[in-house]
Amino acid sequence: MDRSVFKNQKSSSRQAMSRKATVIALSCRLLLGTSVLCGSALCATLPALSQSIAEADEYLIQNRFKEAEDAYRALLQSDDTGDSYAGLAVSLAKQGIPSKVVEAERVLRSAREKFPDNPNVIAAGGYVSYIHSQKVASMAKRDIFLEAAENLCKRAIKANPDILIAQQTLGLVKVAQDDLDSAVDPLRKAVGLAENPINLTLLAQVLLKQDPKDKEAEQIITKVLHDKPDYPLARLQKAIILNNQNKPEDAFMELHNIPADKQKDLPEWNTIKGDICKKQGDGPGALAAYREAIRLDPHMPDPYRHMAEYYAQRGDGEMAIAQMHDALEILPNDMQMRNDLAELALRQDKLDVAETEYKTILASQPNDANALLGLTRVYNRKSRKDGQIPPEFNKIMEQLREIINERSVTTEKTVAGQVLKGGAKDFKEKKTLSEAESAYSQHHFKEARQLISSVIVDHKDEPYELMSLGEQAFNDGDYQSAEKAYSFAKEIPEVAPRAEQGMSRIVTQRNEASRQTKLGDATWKLPAVAIDHYKQALIADPQYPDAYYGLYSMFTKGENPDPEKAHENALNFLEAADESHPLRQEVESGMMKLKKHDGKGKKKK
Structure with a gap:
C-alpha cells in the first residue's frame, strides 16, 4: 500500500518513508507488499500520496478502523495503482459488520476492474474472502469463500512472495480448513517478513495444534510474552502449554488473566477452559465449556473433537462417536474430522462406522493414504471375525503400496534427520x-x-491416545499391549480410574480363558467338547498360550491326530507364549517331529 516500502524505489526520501513499514492490520497489523506499478507520472506525485496512505495505514495499525476507512476513501480519486482500494477493503472488513464486509466486496470488484494486476488488490481480496467465510452460516458458502481466499492469496504470492497479508491469510485459511501442515509454511514466511507478536503467535498456535508439547512453540510464546506481556492470544497459547505440562492450576490462572472484554475475541477460549477442567477432573465443567464454545462458533472443529475425546476417555464410546457425527453434520467437508471419527470408531471396534467414514473420504480423495491405511485395518479385523477377506481388499492394498512407495521417497528426502511432525x-x-x-x-x-x-x-x-490405543489392543485380543497402555494411563490422574477398569477387564478375560482351558483339559475323553472349550478360551483371550497348547496336544496325541492343525496351533503357541514358558521346549521338539513326518509323507507320495 505505502509505496515507500517498494523494493524497486531507491531514493533517499523513499527509504526514509520505508521506515514507517506500511501494514494492513490482521488482528493488529497485516503488511501489503510492493506494487509493481510505478510510471514516471506516478512517481512525480508519490511523496504526498505516500504520506497520505501512511496516515491511513497508521489508523489501521491502531485499530481505528472507521478513521482508516475515511482516510482511504479520501484517497480513492487520486489512486492510480489500486493500493487505496485495497486498504479501504481491508479496513471495512476489519470492522466485522456484515454490511461493511459486503461493501468491501464491492470495493474490491471495482478495484479489480481498474487494477486487475495489482497484487495488493488481489491479496486484499483474499483477506476479505477469508473474513467473509467467518461470517456466513452456510457451510457450502464458507467453503467457497475459503477456497476463493486461498486462490487469491496464492496468486498474490506468485506475483510477489513478500506480501505479508497474503502469506498470513493463506495460513489462516489452511487453519480454517483444518489443514495444519499446509498452514505452517506461509505462517513461517510471514514471520520472516515481519517478526512481530502477531505473526509469531499465529505460528506458535498452529505448532501447538499439531503437537501440544511443541518446544519451538513454547520458546516463541516465551519470547512474545516477554516483549508484549498483555497480548491475549499469546496468553491463551501459554495456558495450552501449561495445561499440557500437567500444570492445570497455572493454566487456569493464565487463562483468566486475559481480560473479560478480550475473551470474547478469542473463539478458542472456552475450548481451552474445557481442556483445563478435564485435566482437573471436572467433567461437568469441561462439557459446559465445550458446549459454550460450540454455541459461540459452531463451525470450529476443536470443541467437538475434544468433547468426543472426553467421552471416549471416560469409556462412553457411543457418545464419543455420536458427538463426532453431530460435528460432521455441521462440518461435512472436514475430512480431518472424518478421519478422526473413523479412527475413533476403529479403536472402539465399530467397524461398520469406520468403514463408512473411510469410504466417504476416499470418494472425494481417492489417494488419501491415511484413509486407505484405515480401510486395510478395518478389512484385516473383519477378516479375523468373519473368516473371509473382503473382495476389495487386494485392490486397496495395491493402491496403498503405490502411494507408500511414493511417500517413502518423499519422506526420505524431506524429513531425514528431522523429528517427524504433523502429517508425516x-x-x-x-x-x-x-x-x-x-x-x-x-x-x-x-x-x-x-x-x-x-x-x-x-x-x-x-x-486420550493411551486409553483409545488400549481399547484397540483389547479389541484385537492383544492384552499385553492393552496392559502396557493402561499401565501408562494409570499414572495420569484424569484417566487413572478408567485405566484400572481396563486392567480389571483384562484380568476377567484371562481368568475366563484359564477356566475354559482347564475344562478342555478335563474333557479329553470327549474330544469335540475339549476342542470347543479350548476355542472358547481363545474367544476370551485370543493369545492365550495354554489354549493353543491344548489344541496342539489334542491334534497330536488325541484319538484323531491332524498334523496340519497340530502344526498351526504349535506355531500359534510359540507366537503367544513367553520365551520362559515351561511348555515351549516340548512344543518346539514336537514341531521338529511334525516336520519330519511331513517330509516322509511327501517322499512316499
Missing part, C-alpha cells in the same frame, strides 16, 4: 497400526505386539 508423523503412525493389524491377521502376535507397543510408547503422556 500421523502417516507413519497409521502405517505402523496397519502393519500391526496385518500381523494379527497372520497370527504373528510378537510382531504385532512390537508394532503397537511402539505407538503406545510414543503417546505415553497422552491420556
